[in-house]
Amino acid sequence: MTALEIHLDDQDLARSLRTDVVTGLTATPKWLPPKWFYDARGSDLFEDITRLPEYYPTRTERAILTERAAEIARVTDAKALVELGSGSSEKTCLLLDALLAHGTLGAFTPLDVSSAALGEAVDRLTERYPGLAVRGVVGDLTRHLAHIPDGDNRMVAFLGGTIGNLVPDERAEFLSNLRAALRPGEWLLLGTDLVKDPAIVVPAYDDAAGVTADFNRNVLRVVNHRLGADFDVDAFAHVALWDAENEWIEMRLRATTAQRVHIRDLDLTVDFAAGEELRTEISAKFRREGLEAELGAARFALRHFWTDPAGLFAVSLIQAD
Numbered sequence: 001m002t003a004l005e006i007h008l009d010d011q012d013l014a015r016s017l018r019t020d021v022v023t024g025l026t027a028t029p030k031w032l033p034p035k036w037f038y039d040a041r042g043s044d045l046f047e048d049i050t051r052l053p054e055y056y057p058t059r060t061e062r063a064i065l066t067e068r069a070a071e072i073a074r075v076t077d078a079k080a081l082v083e084l085g086s087g088s089s090e091k092t093c094l095l096l097d098a099l100l101a102h103g104t105l106g107a108f109t110p111l112d113v114s115s116a117a118l119g120e121a122v123d124r125l126t127e128r129y130p131g132l133a134v135r136g137v138v139g140d141l142t143r144h145l146a147h148i149p150d151g152d153n154r155m156v157a158f159l160g161g162t163i164g165n166l167v168p169d170e171r172a173e174f175l176s177n178l179r180a181a182l183r184p185g186e187w188l189l190l191g192t193d194l195v196k197d198p199a200i201v202v203p204a205y206d207d208a209a210g211v212t213a214d215f216n217r218n219v220l221r222v223v224n225h226r227l228g229a230d231f232d233v234d235a236f237a238h239v240a241l242w243d244a245e246n247e248w249i250e251m252r253l254r255a256t257t258a259q260r261v262h263i264r265d266l267d268l269t270v271d272f273a274a275g276e277e278l279r280t281e282i283s284a285k286f287r288r289e290g291l292e293a294e295l296g297a298a299r300f301a302l303r304h305f306w307t308d309p310a311g312l313f314a315v316s317l318i319q320a321d
Contacts (some may be wrong), residue, residue: 001312003136004115004135005137008140013113018265026270030299035113039221045218049211051203052211054203054318061313068306071100078105080107080116080154081096081147082149083109085112085141086158091160093125096129100132106133109137112137115138118136119136155188157189161313162191163191164283165193165242167282171284172294175297175300186320187317188316188317189316190293191313193312193313194285206238206240210238217233227265230261231261236254236256246284252277253277255276255278300318300320301318305315
């Protein structure tokens with residue numbers, strides 16, 4: 001039987017979606033949060049994105065973890081590993097293998113909003129690591145950090161550059177909440193995409209094959225399916241822009257024609273002017289000094305900062321003060 005602890009059920013998700021859609025689509029400018037990309041189709045599309053030649057973050061982070069996993073195990077002596085936004089937990093196996101080989105790890109807790117994906121991951125990992133206690137937590141990393149299991153010398157992994165999807169105020173709140181859930185001396189392993197030439201960054205979010213465009217439009221399919229909306233998905237163009245001031249990528253959907261959208265379950269009608277844009281995601285890129293300042297404000301200390309040879313991506317080992 002799959003070991004799952006449920007703090008976010010289908011009714012919670014439905015309420016959250018309704019709130020986000022009403023708030024975002026009645027705002028100026030309009031927006032929707034990126035977590036609603038990820039139904040089954042969206043998750044498959046994102047896995048496709050990670051294998052694209054333009055999308056450097058996944059393979060670069062994996063290379064860093066491959067090189068540093070044994071060192072991470074030696075430095076932390078972690079007895080429990082928690083992964084936030086775990087998804088398939090594929091990269092995490094590098095950490096699990098290293099920590100088990102080091103002889104300290106006894107428990108692994110992946111946290112994700114999708115009970116289906118999490119259940120599959122827990123079953124797969126339980127089979128692969130029969131001596132390891134694996135228990136999934138179904139929850140939202142912005143709301144349920146207090147529910148990560150208590151323990152001795154835990155390490156929390158937050159990989160993939162996902163922290164960049166949070167705006168600065170959200171990042172500050174997230175780091176503060178995470179620090180409150182950890183004891184002094186416990187660990188955070190954080191993946192961050194780094195500031196670099198936009199000629200490298202932008203194609204990672206606007207690939208030649210159009211996979212990211214399909215992924216971006218999937219948020220409209222989710223609203224159509226779950227809330228009875230009538231978005232003409234093909235009438236929105238994918239846009240990826242580099243914001244030099246904020247040093248982040250913005251993904252948007254641009255209405256190619258004037259249109260009126262009805263969202264049946266919310267009794268809501270939303271008008272789009274031709275050319276009007278709906279923001280669906282930001283992906284902030286980091287500099288070491290800025291990251292260190294944000295961590296320090298939340299009472300974390302940066303202990304190790306590892307990058308690939310080209311300086312595209314970083315994996316940081318961080319300790320709770």
